[in-house]
Amino acid sequence: xxxxxxxxxxxxxxxxxxxxxxxxxxxxxxxxxxxxxxxxxxxxxxxxxxxxxxxxxxxxxxxxxxxxxxxxxxxxxxxxxxxxxxxxxxxxxxxxxxxxxxxxxxxxxxxxxxxxxxxxxxxxxxxxxxxxxxxxxxxxxxxxxxxxxxxxxxxxxxxxxxxxxxxxxxxxxxxxxxxxxxxxxxxxxxxxxxxxxxxxxxxxxxxxxxxxxxxxxxxxxxxxxxxxxxxxxxxxxxxxxxxxxxxxxxxxxxxxxxxxxxxxxxxxxxxxxxxxxxxxxxxxxxxxxxxxxxxxxxxxxxxxxxxxxxxxxxxxxxxxxxxxxxxxxxxxxxxxxxxxxxxxxxxxxxxxxxxxxxxxxxxxxxxxxxxxxxxxxxxxxxxxxxxxxxxxxxxxxxxxxxxxxxxxxxxxxxxxxxxxxxxxxxxxxxxxxxxxxxxxxxxxxxxxxxxxxxxxxxxxxxxxxxxxxxxxxxxxxxxxxxxxxxxxxxxxx
Amino acid sequence: xxxxxxxxxxxxxxxxxxxxxxxxxxxxxxxxxxxxxxxxxxxxxxxxxxxxxxxxxxxxxxxxxxxxxxxxxxxxxxxxxxxxxxxxxxxxxxxxxxxxxxxxxxxxxxxxxxxxxxxxxxxxxxxxxxxxxxxxxxxxxxxxxxxxxxxxxxxxxxxxxxxxxxxxxxxxxxxxxxxxxxxxxxxxxxxxxxxxxxxxxxxxxxxxxxxxxxxxxxxxxxxxxxxxxxxxxxxxxxxxxxxxxxxxxxxxxxxxxxxxxxxxxxxxxxxxxxxxxxxxxxxxxxxxxxxxxxxxxxxxxxxxxxxxxxxxxxxxxxxxxxxxxxxxxxxxxxxxxxxxxxxxxxxxxxxxxxxxxxxxxxxxxxxxxxxxxxxxxxxxxxxxxxxxxxxxxxxxxxxxxxxxxxxxxxxxxxxxxxxxxxxxxxxxxxxxxxxxxxxxxxxxxxxxxxxxxxxxxxxxxxxxxxxxxxxxxxxxxxx
Numbered sequence: 001x002x003x004x005x006x007x008x009x010x011x012x013x014x015x016x017x018x019x020x021x022x023x024x025x026x027x028x029x030x031x032x033x034x035x036x037x038x039x040x041x042x043x044x045x046x047x048x049x050x051x052x053x054x055x056x057x058x059x060x061x062x063x064x065x066x067x068x069x070x071x072x073x074x075x076x077x078x079x080x081x082x083x084x085x086x087x088x089x090x091x092x093x094x095x096x097x098x099x100x101x102x103x104x105x106x107x108x109x110x111x112x113x114x115x116x117x118x119x120x121x122x123x124x125x126x127x128x129x130x131x132x133x134x135x136x137x138x139x140x141x142x143x144x145x146x147x148x149x150x151x152x153x154x155x156x157x158x159x160x161x162x163x164x165x166x167x168x169x170x171x172x173x174x175x176x177x178x179x180x181x182x183x184x185x186x187x188x189x190x191x192x193x194x195x196x197x198x199x200x201x202x203x204x205x206x207x208x209x210x211x212x213x214x215x216x217x218x219x220x221x222x223x224x225x226x227x228x229x230x231x232x233x234x235x236x237x238x239x240x241x242x243x244x245x246x247x248x249x250x251x252x253x254x255x256x257x258x259x260x261x262x263x264x265x266x267x268x269x270x271x272x273x274x275x276x277x278x279x280x281x282x283x284x285x286x287x288x289x290x291x292x293x294x295x296x297x298x299x300x301x302x303x304x305x306x307x308x309x310x311x312x313x314x315x316x317x318x319x320x321x322x323x324x325x326x327x328x329x330x331x332x333x334x335x336x337x338x339x340x341x342x343x344x345x346x347x348x349x350x351x352x353x354x355x356x357x358x359x360x361x362x363x364x365x366x367x368x369x370x371x372x373x374x375x376x377x378x379x380x381x382x383x384x385x386x387x388x389x390x391x392x393x394x395x396x397x398x399x400x401x402x403x404x405x406x407x408x409x410x411x412x413x414x415x416x417x418x419x420x421x422x423x424x425x426x427x428x429x430x431x432x433x434x435x436x437x438x439x440x441x442x443x444x445x446x447x448x449x450x451x452x453x454x455x456x457x458x459x460x461x462x463x464x465x466x467x468x469x470x471x472x473x474x475x476x477x478x479x480x481x482x483x484x485x486x487x488x489x490x491x492x493x
Numbered sequence: 494x495x496x497x498x499x500x501x502x503x504x505x506x507x508x509x510x511x512x513x514x515x516x517x518x519x520x521x522x523x524x525x526x527x528x529x530x531x532x533x534x535x536x537x538x539x540x541x542x543x544x545x546x547x548x549x550x551x552x553x554x555x556x557x558x559x560x561x562x563x564x565x566x567x568x569x570x571x572x573x574x575x576x577x578x579x580x581x582x583x584x585x586x587x588x589x590x591x592x593x594x595x596x597x598x599x600x601x602x603x604x605x606x607x608x609x610x611x612x613x614x615x616x617x618x619x620x621x622x623x624x625x626x627x628x629x630x631x632x633x634x635x636x637x638x639x640x641x642x643x644x645x646x647x648x649x650x651x652x653x654x655x656x657x658x659x660x661x662x663x664x665x666x667x668x669x670x671x672x673x674x675x676x677x678x679x680x681x682x683x684x685x686x687x688x689x690x691x692x693x694x695x696x697x698x699x700x701x702x703x704x705x706x707x708x709x710x711x712x713x714x715x716x717x718x719x720x721x722x723x724x725x726x727x728x729x730x731x732x733x734x735x736x737x738x739x740x741x742x743x744x745x746x747x748x749x750x751x752x753x754x755x756x757x758x759x760x761x762x763x764x765x766x767x768x769x770x771x772x773x774x775x776x777x778x779x780x781x782x783x784x785x786x787x788x789x790x791x792x793x794x795x796x797x798x799x800x801x802x803x804x805x806x807x808x809x810x811x812x813x814x815x816x817x818x819x820x821x822x823x824x825x826x827x828x829x830x831x832x833x834x835x836x837x838x839x840x841x842x843x844x845x846x847x848x849x850x851x852x853x854x855x856x857x858x859x860x861x862x863x864x865x866x867x868x869x870x871x872x873x874x875x876x877x878x879x880x881x882x883x884x885x886x887x888x889x890x891x892x893x894x895x896x897x898x899x900x901x902x903x904x905x906x907x908x909x910x911x912x913x914x915x916x917x918x919x920x921x922x923x924x925x926x927x928x929x930x931x932x933x934x935x936x937x938x939x940x941x942x943x944x945x946x947x948x949x950x951x952x953x954x955x956x957x958x959x960x961x962x963x964x965x966x967x968x969x970x971x972x
């Protein structure tokens with residue numbers, strides 16, 4: 001078992017998903033739910049040894065597994081994690097449990113298929129984080145589109161078909177060009193799909209630049225960066241709560257992860273050359289999308305835009321090329337995983353009761369749901385980057401790193417502290433405070449035990465990471481320093 | 494010539510004998526014993542498979558005075574031809590019975606077509622190539638016209654016949670040019686002759702142009718694709734299933750034998766022609782498919798684009814390229830069987846189930862079949878973890894290997910366009926509600942085979958190595 005931890009982490013959720021699928025029709029829905037929960041918890045349980053047995057003193061890949069998979073193309077079943085991917089796998093396994101619990105009562109139609117889609121996707125995402133072979137990565141990276149497409153399309157809102165298509169085709173467009181880059185790298189590296197071999201493959205500037213753009217499109221769409229972000233608000237608005245949580249908390253991170261695993265180390269010279277481009281796009285995302293969020297009347301859309309702005313921070317941090325920035329970006333990724341999951345769950349709680357996501361339909365919630373209002377307050381503050389919450393740590397690190405590079409980067413980036421507070425708190429004020437104007441709000445009940453559990457767990461995560469982020473940065477530090485040392489070397493022939 | 498020199502052609506001889514037997518037996522029995530022809534046909538396929546598998550060649554063996562070749566490539570392709578034909582027969586049984594087409598003629602024609610394909614994959618001479626091709630084509634024309642009271646089927650058969658005959662004419666014309674230049678019709682001699690160099694460049698290039706045009710007609714590559722949507726649409730679905738699967742495998746062999754073997758040294762001449770055909774096919778096929786409301790027509794255009802993809806492998810002109818094209822075409826046959834097979838499974842007496850709308854809400858009616866169709870659609874779109882992805886990957890790496898990175902980029906752009914209409918099928922099945930409450934009434938064996946077909950797409954996607962190795966090995970040992 002111990003030498004195959006990653007295989008378990010990847011395949012256990014997928015097998016659990018298949019098992020859930022086998023329960024068939026909605027007559028067996030309770031059984032499907034329990035199997036799904038057991039599968040998600042087991043998936044989290046097998047992932048824990050990754051953290052407990054992790055060696056923070058090395059940047060080498062750990063828990064490595066390697067076996068020939070498609071010898072015809074020299075493709076290997078090659079898994080391994082370092083300080084960058086390990087926390088993300090844990091985050092994903094953790095989120096899967098939340099999602100299963102969140103859909104417990106809300107989803108009444110085709111329960112088995114719903115739960116199975118999430119479990120299978122969870123396994124595929126773990127695979128994408130753990131894969132060290134280009135084709136293996138691509139298979140997981142693309143494979144996750146299928147369950148997500150179904151989740152948005154089957155259980156989503158009124159405009160779900162449009163959103164599902166847009167999401168699928170946007171992401172596919174990016175990744176297909178990446179596939180061509182992979183094949184090109186295969187020949188340049190002398191017939192290898194090994195990602196670590198690609199890290200040392202020399203490449204000319206033209207090839208690097210073209211590949212940079214291919215990768216930027218592939219991962220930029222997933223992140224999503226401005227201006228290829230437009231699929232995200234649509235997908236979020238139409239997705240069921242669980243879908244939004246996974247989208248925001250996890251799948252966006254796959255894109256950001258791609259920056260660190262592929263773009264920076266494989267095309268370092270082009271990355272340095274074109275860092276201004278990514279930084280500009282990131283700053284636009286931070287400032288402009290922050291303003292866009294301010295104008296939203298739909299809560300899910302608002303959080304979706306806020307996600308884009310926060311992810312702008314992540315990509316900004318990565319392209320500052322100093323450890324503080326990259327670590328800040330990574331911390332921000334994990335923090336955003338918690339915070340956005342929590343906010344989407346909060347909106348889900350409200351939506352389940354009133355069936356509306358419009359801010360104007362609410363007001364005065366604090367009178368009817370005081371406990372909920374308190375939790376919502378905490379998460380809203382975390383989203384705004386209040387110190388002592390996880391949201392603050394990453395943003396602060398990235399802004400510090402930006403000051404070192406260029407004051408104006410930091411200046412623009414810091415506007416998020418204003419905009420973020422503005423759109424989040426303004427929304428909070430309109431939804432929670434004031435008088436109860438909508439008679440339906442009058443009938444709303446406070447959190448039930450299941451929701452209470454979800455909120456508490458997330459609140460602990462948000463506060464814990466905000467007060468004591470050191471365990472997270474310790475895990476990343478060596479890998480990040482090593483990555484940056486690698487990126488500093490030119491790969492030009 | 495002693496008797497042993499016929500040995501390499503034993504499967505062909507066996508099939509021929511059996512077809513003749515079935516023809517006689519079927520004429521002698523009444524309608525209640527019609528299943529005899531069905532069972533005997535399957536037995537023929539099993540027997541032929543046994544004969545081929547018993548005597549797997551490790552190196553090329555020429556027979557019948559150099560007209561016929563038995564090499565690993567032909568053995569592997571023949572095995573897949575038997576398999577494909579058998580699947581076609583099982584899928585189409587209920588459909589044919591409901592429409593009064595469950596007659597000996599269907600089985601006899603299918604087996605004659607199979608014989609033609611077997612000759613094509615084993616041909617080492619222009620004459621045998623042409624012989625096999627015509628045997629296949631004439632059987633197919635007749636099959637399309639088998640439903641003689643259907644005007645649309647008759648029209649399709651007519652179109653197919655006229656354009657097919659035209660293509661054959663072009664092919665023959667091209668072959669005669671090459672004969673004029675090289676003085677031989679045997680592929681090995683032609684290759685030898687051309688490798689030594691010739692000063693008759695113009696007639697040679699002229700010949701190649703005609704040959705490529707003829708081949709493009711048979712494959713259905715743009716701009717020689719006009720017949721394909723009409724024939725696919727007009728023919729009874731069982732015939733479309735057959736036309737859309739096994740003959741593609743034979744066509745691959747046909748193209749590789751002529752271009753890769755006979756005209757190997759002229760790769761510089763035909764590569765550019767194939768580049769144009771491939772790009773146009775991918776473009777027109779994928780774009781036109783979006784506009785279709787009939788599933789058979791949509792698959793017809795999708796076939797055109799898939800043939801464009803397969804050409805990518807062939808135009809590389811390397812062993813790796815031929816191997817990947819072979820992998821592609823076998824995978825395509827598998828997916829095509831599943832796609833058309835699903836239409837057959839969902840159809841009933843008086844209901845063809847060939848409109849896109851007929852798939853609406855399939856997940857409500859039959860989640861399992863919807864899931865199988867989902868796998869098939871994602872495979873056709875080339876999304877991992879289905880085998881369609883590796884088919885695309887293999888041809889793309891073949892074109893990148895010869896330095897045509899731009900071609901790979903064009904190909905992926907059009908496969909993105911293609912993803913849209915496959916996704917639409919998934920959307921209809923999963924996102925929409927059914928508009929009637931009919932249930933699926935397919936027979937158990939067809940269902941079981943369809944499950945195997947769909948799962949094969951997934952299993953080969955998780956473990957593509959065996960099939961890929963077989964293809965690369967067959968090509969490597971034969972060229």
